[in-house]
Amino acid sequence: MTREYRFTFGQFLSQVHLQKKIPPADAILRHTNTVSASRSILVCDTHTRAIALGIRGNLDIPLCVLSPGETAKGWPAVEQILTTAKEGGLGRDGLFIAVGGGVVSDLAAFGASVFMRGCKLCIVSTTLLGMADAALGGKTGFDLLGIKNLVGTFYPAGHIYLPLETLTTLPRREWKSGMAELIKTALLDDGEMVNTLKNLGDEFLRGDLLPKYEEPLFALIAASVKIKGRIVEADPQETGTDRALLNLGHTFAHALESSAGLGNLSHGEAVAWGLVRSGELGHHLGITPRERAVEITGLVRSFGYEIAAPHPKMGDKKNFMTALRGDKKQKAGKLRFVLPASRGALVVEDDLIEPRSLVSLINGEYALCY
Ligand code: GLY
Numbered sequence: 001m002t003r004e005y006r007f008t009f010g011q012f013l014s015q016v017h018l019q020k021k022i023p024p025a026d027a028i029l030r031h032t033n034t035v036s037a038s039r040s041i042l043v044c045d046t047h048t049r050a051i052a053l054g055i056r057g058n059l060d061i062p063l064c065v066l067s068p069g070e071t072a073k074g075w076p077a078v079e080q081i082l083t084t085a086k087e088g089g090l091g092r093d094g095l096f097i098a099v100g101g102g103v104v105s106d107l108a109a110f111g112a113s114v115f116m117r118g119c120k121l122c123i124v125s126t127t128l129l130g131m132a133d134a135a136l137g138g139k140t141g142f143d144l145l146g147i148k149n150l151v152g153t154f155y156p157a158g159h160i161y162l163p164l165e166t167l168t169t170l171p172r173r174e175w176k177s178g179m180a181e182l183i184k185t186a187l188l189d190d191g192e193m194v195n196t197l198k199n200l201g202d203e204f205l206r207g208d209l210l211p212k213y214e215e216p217l218f219a220l221i222a223a224s225v226k227i228k229g230r231i232v233e234a235d236p237q238e239t240g241t242d243r244a245l246l247n248l249g250h251t252f253a254h255a256l257e258s259s260a261g262l263g264n265l266s267h268g269e270a271v272a273w274g275l276v277r278s279g280e281l282g283h284h285l286g287i288t289p290r291e292r293a294v295e296i297t298g299l300v301r302s303f304g305y306e307i308a309a310p311h312p313k314m315g316d317k318k319n320f321m322t323a324l325r326g327d328k329k330q331k332a333g334k335l336r337f338v339l340p341a342s343r344g345a346l347v348v349e350d351d352l353i354e355p356r357s358l359v360s361l362i363n364g365e366y367a368l369c370y
Pocket residue numbers: 133134136137139243246247
């Protein structure tokens with residue numbers, strides 16, 4: 001059970017290894033043409049330390065262990081990574097090996113992009129969210145002034161490993177976070193992903209999908225890698241609208257995460273809720289056919305996500321609306337929504353949307369029967 005994919009993101013080449021087993025460091029060093037273990041560092045957090053130690057084996061690779069979670073995704077973590085690289089004696093031909101989910105990979109990738117003006121990077125993704133989204137496509141960064149990913153670069157990893165066996169110990173909440181990104185990607189494509197997902201919702205409610213549903217999960221991650229890879233190849237730095245499609249549901253999700261308070265909802269729970277709102281707003285604007293909006297709501301609900309508007313954890317609706325208007329996806333002062341169309345999705349700017357409609361949407365006035 002192994003698949004390999006190669007993508008070209010601008011001047012960068014990324015090779016994805018979707019496989020069952022966690023790769024040992026000697027294989028990583030070979031793939032990345034890194035002459036010796038002393039030219040590399042491993043970056044993990046306290047949750048992925050054991051996996052990183054397993055990867056290292058008996059090689060002499062310095063380990064940088066970060067505090068876990070979004071609240072630790074700041075400059076001090078970047079400094080810790082850069083210090084480990086400097087003390088480890090790495091040069092420009094050095095290799096950063098990130099072992100973890102989106103927070104660890106974003107931080108390590110940022111560090112790799114600036115260390116000596118850029119050194120080698122590979123990511124061993126250990127969460128469903130990382131495999132479905134964060135590890136691929138080169139977005140790096142850290143939070144500053146309370147704003148998520150305020151500082152960052154585009155710096156795709158040369159090699160990305162997605163070892164399914166790391167998911168066997170993934171906490172339930174992390175499963176739920178990643179599944180929403182898989183649903184999002186499925187909605188951007190009209191392939192088999194939606195059908196596969198429709199058959200998995202009930203199973204997911206009964207428990208995690210591994211080990212029993214390894215094959216469909218493998219197929220879903222493989223499809224997601226192909227779809228996201230294709231989209232990012234077309235628009236690596238999100239200068240057009242192609243890559244912005246990956247933000248389906250995210251304008252609402254970011255505002256919800258912010259108004260609920262950092263850490264009160266997982267990213268995926270917010271994305272799932274945002275997908276439902278996108279379908280309802282799209283339907284209201286005549287962009288999303290009714291049956292598609294209903295299908296999206298049904299699919300999201302079948303995985304046990306909260307779909308109601310307003311969201312019970314939203315907090316003050318005024319804060320939500322303020323966060324919505326302040327979303328970082330603003331371009332030239334405009335707010336962008338990605339809304340499902342009959343096939344795929346479309347980017348719509350807010351001058352086509354009456355401010356009142358957003359209030360009605362959040363109050364649940366556009367909820368559809370399903
Ligand atoms: N997570 C959205 C992107 O990679 O563009």
